[in-house]
Amino acid sequence: MKIAVIQFPGTNCEHETLVAARAADLSGEIFRWNRPAEELCAFDGYIIPGGFSYQDRLRAGAIASKEPVMDALREEAERGKPIIGICNGFQILVESGLLPGLGGVDVALASNVMVSKGEIARRGFYCAWTTLRSETPARRCSGSFLLDKGDLVSMPLAHAEGNLVTADEDLMERLNEEDQVVFRYCDEGGRVETEFPVNVNGSLENIAGICNPEGNVLGLMPHPERSSFAWQLPPTDSAKSAGDMTAPGPGRRIFESMRRYIEVMR
Amino acid sequence: MQIIGLEDHEVEAGLRRAGLGLSVPEARSIAEALGRDPTVPELFNYDTMWSEHCSYKSSRATLNEFLHTEGPNVVQGPEEDAGIVAIDDEWCVVIAHESHNHPSQILPNEGAATGIGGIVRDVNCMGAKVVATADPLRFGDPYGEDKNHVRWVAEGVVDGIWQYGNALGVPIIAGDVVFDDSFDSNCLVNVVAVGVVKRGEIIKSRAPAGAGEKGYDVIVVGKPTDSSGFGGVTFASEELREEDEEANRGAIQIPDPFLKNVLFKANEALFQLTREEGIVIGFKDLGGGGFTCASSEMGASAGYGMDLDLDLLHKASEDLPPEVVACAETQERFMLVCPPELTPRALKIYNEDWDLPNVYEGARASVVGKVTTDGRYITRYRGIVTCDISIEHLTRGIRYEREESPRVIDLKEPDIAAPEDLTEVLLKVLASPNVSSREHIYRYYDTEVQGNAVIRPGEADAGLIAPVRGEKFGIALSVDANPFYGRISPYWAGATAVAEAMRNVAAVGAYPATLTDCLNFGNPEKPEAFWEFRECVRGLADAAKALWLKGYDDTPVPIVSGNVSFYNESPDGSVDPSPIIACVGLIDDVRDAVTMELKNAGDSVYLIGPRFDELGGSEYYRTVHGVTGKNVPIVRFELERSMIYAVIDSIAEKLVVAAHDISNGGLGATAAEMTLAGRADLGLELDLDASGPDLSADRLIFSESSGFLLECRKGAEEELEELLKGYGLDIMKIGKVVSSPELVMTYRGRTVLSTDLTTAKKAWTAGLSEAMR
The missing domain is CATH 3.90.650.10 (PurM-like C-terminal domain)
Known part of the structure; x- marks a missing residue:
């Protein structure tokens, strides 16, 4: 199973993302944006990693979403291949309409607004560990294929624009009904508190990740590749020093899910 | 420009009119060495290379007198852009440390961002992957007379750091912040960058052996040269005066982390190609002193000359005078010296594979000249030779013997009764901006990018990363200096900064492997300021000598890189003596860290x-x-x-x-x-x-x-x-x-x-x- 980690100018998480995917027994390579797009069809799945593609010019993800490589990815998505967008990758998938995949650009990842006790406590870039609650049944989505509803996964986030908003009043209902909300920010006990610091960026209904109706395309703001090894965990997590340097961290479940999805679907 | 035959006041007037910082005796010595009047571009080249920033003309003798730069683990001392020490038989850690104080005071966001941009180039150009940065910061009193301005500077600096570092994709894993009114009109923004490289893959920032005889190409890579940062090193080598603020803005460079990110990847592709084919190249960043500094140092350090055509350099506009093209400090540029047979492939990496011209307007790689054997530094522009001087004379710089005189201050211990309620006292101390949690700042920093973080800011006294996948070793990093000790005793400020930086890495379980020093002081032409500088250096050197490298008796922890920043002073006075020390610690297995x-x-x-x-x-x-x-x-x-x-x-x-x-x-x-x-x-x-x-x-x-x-x-x-x-x-x-x-x-x-x-x-x-x- 071979995946492509897509590299745009300004991407900055491609190496650790590939390392994390390999640790989950996926093989793959980094795919530079200006390589011939038709080479993409040789891969079984795709990850768009984090970074600042094209310097976030216009809006985060806006320029990259218009690259020919994204047209090729759209075709592969229609064939049912998995695509996971992480952080800036999520922003690119939203800008390209692949997420939530309802035909247009239906949501946006706006600037973070941290609200505490009804007041704005902070704005802008924020880097911290967070806990995600899996909101869909196992096998619903490529990147959470192995996670049951209610499972908790901790990983870091680092972004200035992860605040999911929409102008469509009915959209949230639809996303919830169709099981397209894959991850929500919660506390360590799994409670979804609507204020900062649990809702770390002001996102609607604490949304951290969504998938398309088919479930093969997933976008999430936090970084599973930075939580793929136990030693990457915060010191307050007792699993940090367990095992050797290859011992898994919770984020590896995302990549293992992707691998399992590919195995099952092809 | 006429010098020979003019009176001192006429020479002085001419130099100032041209915007040069050279003194009259310096200008006369240049004319004497040339045996003729120098051209304006020649004078600007000297002005740049003989600035305090580039030549260490006031500090070199003191540094040589006190600092130990050698040691059993040293792979490369301070002679190049960054120092290198061994981690094990295979891997090395590369470190550089600089200040970007004056630009950050005038334009905090751009100034601080450029500070990171410059230091990561210094590490990257050694062939290393840049894996961490640290930011020691000193701001004015946030509750004092200038509080609004102080806070504007502090906020702008932090924004500049995160906007650059996060986008570039290098984690900021350490730093410190101190507020005090001595920094009201002269903040300190120091920055440390750390990289890793295999011992056999280190790239030198000099022309390789044979480059002159075989006529190696000189290639400039990156952003098109513009006028930004022109006069930057001269501006960094003068006191800050409010009335000059408008003029100084033009001397501040404009950073671009996006282009840097792309350049780093293209550089890596180039490094990989040269490793695979066993081709030796020279590679250097264009930082302070711009094109002149990089090209002359690359030639001179290998004993060669340079013949360069400024017309071939890609520029943002065609109406720049030759001295601006040569000395501007346009950011995000590198210089490559390589055998001609590599040139087409190197150009392809930058101009086609990484598509610089389409990624960033005007950016590319251009061949600008050749390495020569005649020891001349020659530049041409629009068909005219604009500079023809001895490269050795240009780069050797000059030395000054500064006077020193102890600063006499009236110090005494206060006569105070112990407060009844020490709980209240502790809460007050904890709430001090100098003690309180640094979380407000470090949450802006992407401490996790690259996925190497083991210990993050706020978790311990030092940050710790596992920078090479498949290896267990970790690199710990900490920075320290207490300006209040500096006010009382510059000697002990230097010594305690070294001790504390070492304690910090020890507290996670790492042994101190090397130190860097960034020495921030006032005007060295004032004997008290120069005395403070010498005392600090003596103190930090004594501590480094006495706190031996672990595993070796009587062996100092080596100081492999550093920077001297003088003229941190305004008419209100100079900053407290601030010898900011960074310590790299090493640990065999990151899972043993606490x-x-x-x-x-x-x-x-x-x-x-x-x-x-x-x-x-x-x-x-x-x-x-x-x-x-x-x-x-x-x-x-x-x-x-x-x-x-x-x-x-x-x-x-x-x-x-x-x-x-x-x-x-x-x-x-x-x-x-x-x-x-x-x-x-x-x-x-x-x-x-x-x-x-x-x-x-x-x-x-x-x-x-x-x-x-x-x-x-x-x-x-x-x-x-x-x-x-x-x-x-x-x-x-x-x-x-x-x-x-x-x-x-x-x-x-x-x-x-x-x-x-x-x-x-x-x-x-x-x-x-x-x-x-």
Whole structure:
């Protein structure tokens, strides 16, 4: 199973993302944006990693979403291949309409607004560990294929624009009904508190990740590749020093899910 | 420009009219060496290369006199853009440390961002992958007369750092921040970058052997040259005056992390190609002094000359005068010297594979000239030879013997009664912007990018990364200097900065492998400022010599890189002497490292390092009593060495589960931070009777004498005590971890301090965010 980690100018998480995917027994390579797009069809799945593609010019993800490589990815998505967008990758998938995949650009990842006790406590870039609650049944989505509803996964986030908003009043209902909300920010006990610091960026209904109706395309703001090894965990997590340097961290479940999805679907 | 035959005042007028910083005697010596009047572009080249920033003309002799730059682990000392020490037989750590003070005071965002941009180039151009940065910052008083401006500077600097560092994709894993009115009109923005490289893959920033004989190509890569940063090194080598602010803005460079990110990847592709084919190249960043500095140093350091055509250099506009093209400090550029047979492939990597011209307007790689054997530094522009001088004469620079004279200040210890309520005092100290949690700042920093973070800011005294996948070793990084000690004693400020930086890496379990120094002082032409500089250097060198490299007797921890920043002064006065030290620590297995937060109720807590009556410059004196005092903490070299080694060994032997060094805010702040870092659900009970000498409770708690608090693994008490005794250290078992969230200290049968952690946390977390609001 071979995946492509897509590299745009300004991407900055491609190496650790590939390392994390390999640790989950996926093989793959980094795919530079200006390589011939038709080479993409040789891969079984795709990850768009984090970074600042094209310097976030216009809006985060806006320029990259218009690259020919994204047209090729759209075709592969229609064939049912998995695509996971992480952080800036999520922003690119939203800008390209692949997420939530309802035909247009239906949501946006706006600037973070941290609200505490009804007041704005902070704005802008924020880097911290967070806990995600899996909101869909196992096998619903490529990147959470192995996670049951209610499972908790901790990983870091680092972004200035992860605040999911929409102008469509009915959209949230639809996303919830169709099981397209894959991850929500919660506390360590799994409670979804609507204020900062649990809702770390002001996102609607604490949304951290969504998938398309088919479930093969997933976008999430936090970084599973930075939580793929136990030693990457915060010191307050007792699993940090367990095992050797290859011992898994919770984020590896995302990549293992992707691998399992590919195995099952092809 | 005419010099020969003119009177001094006429030469002076001519130099100033042209915007040159050269003195009249300097200009005359140039004309004499050339045997003719120099051209304007020639004078600008000299102005750049003979600036304090590029030539260290005031500082070189002092640095050579005191600093130890060699050692058994040194792969490369300070002779190039960055220093290199060995991690093991295969891997090396590369480190560079610089200041970007003046630009950050004038344009905080751009100034600070460019600081990062410059230092990461210094590390990358050695062939290394840049894996971490650290940012020591000094701002003015956020509650003083200039508070609005101070806060504008502080906010802009932090924004500039995160906007650049995060986008570039290099984690910021360490730093410190100090606020004091001596920095009101001259902030300090230092920046450290660390990289990793295999020993056999280090690239030199000089023309390779044979480059002149074979006519190697000189290639400039990156952003199109514009006028930005023209005069930058001269501006950095003068005092800041408000009336010059408008003019100085033009000397500030414009950063672009996006282009840098793409360039780093293209550089890596080039490095890989040269490694595969065994081609030796020279590679150097274009930083201070721009094209002139990079090209002349690359040639001169290999004994070659350069013949360069400025018309071939890609530029943002075609109407730039030759001296601007040569000396502007346009960011995001590198210089490559390579054999002609590599040139087409190198150009393809930048111009086609990484598509620079389409990624960034006007960016590309261009061949601009050849390396020669004649020792001349020649530039041509529009068909005219604009510069033809001896490359050796240009790059050798000049030396000044500055006068020194001790700064006489009236210092005394205050006559104060110990406050009744030390709980209130501790809360006040914890809320000081200089002690409080740094979280407000470090949450802006992407500390996780690259996925290498093991210990992050706020978790321990040093950041720790595992920078190479498949390897277990870790690199710890910390930065330190206390300006208040500097005010009292520059010598001890230098020594304590070294000791504290080493304690910080030791506190996670890493051994100090190398140091860098960024020396921030006032105008060296003033004897007091120059005395402060020399005292600091002497102090830090003495400490580095006495705190031996672990595993070697009588062997200093080497100082492999550094920077001198003079002229940190405005008409209001100079900054407090600030020898900012960075320490790289190494640990064999990152999983053995420890953090500062308390781990288990019932564990015993040991104090390492007796408390002395050393509150001069302390947070307690300043924040609570409003005085500076006199008894500055000193470094007792043998004791310090024993403490550092003992802590490293006790962590390596897994006897210790949490460690934190004692510095700013004393034992009180150290204990509080151990309870407050992490979940803040475990408390600490300390009995200060066990802490040694006969001092009043306030002095015991707030003295900033060096030391550590260690939480011992349950059952390992005896082993730990044996280990400490083996190093000749006093056993001071002063308390235990408790399950109730409170911090309690007793002394002579009386509870002298008691606070619940919710209250303490509130004070500790509010201090910095309020100061920066």
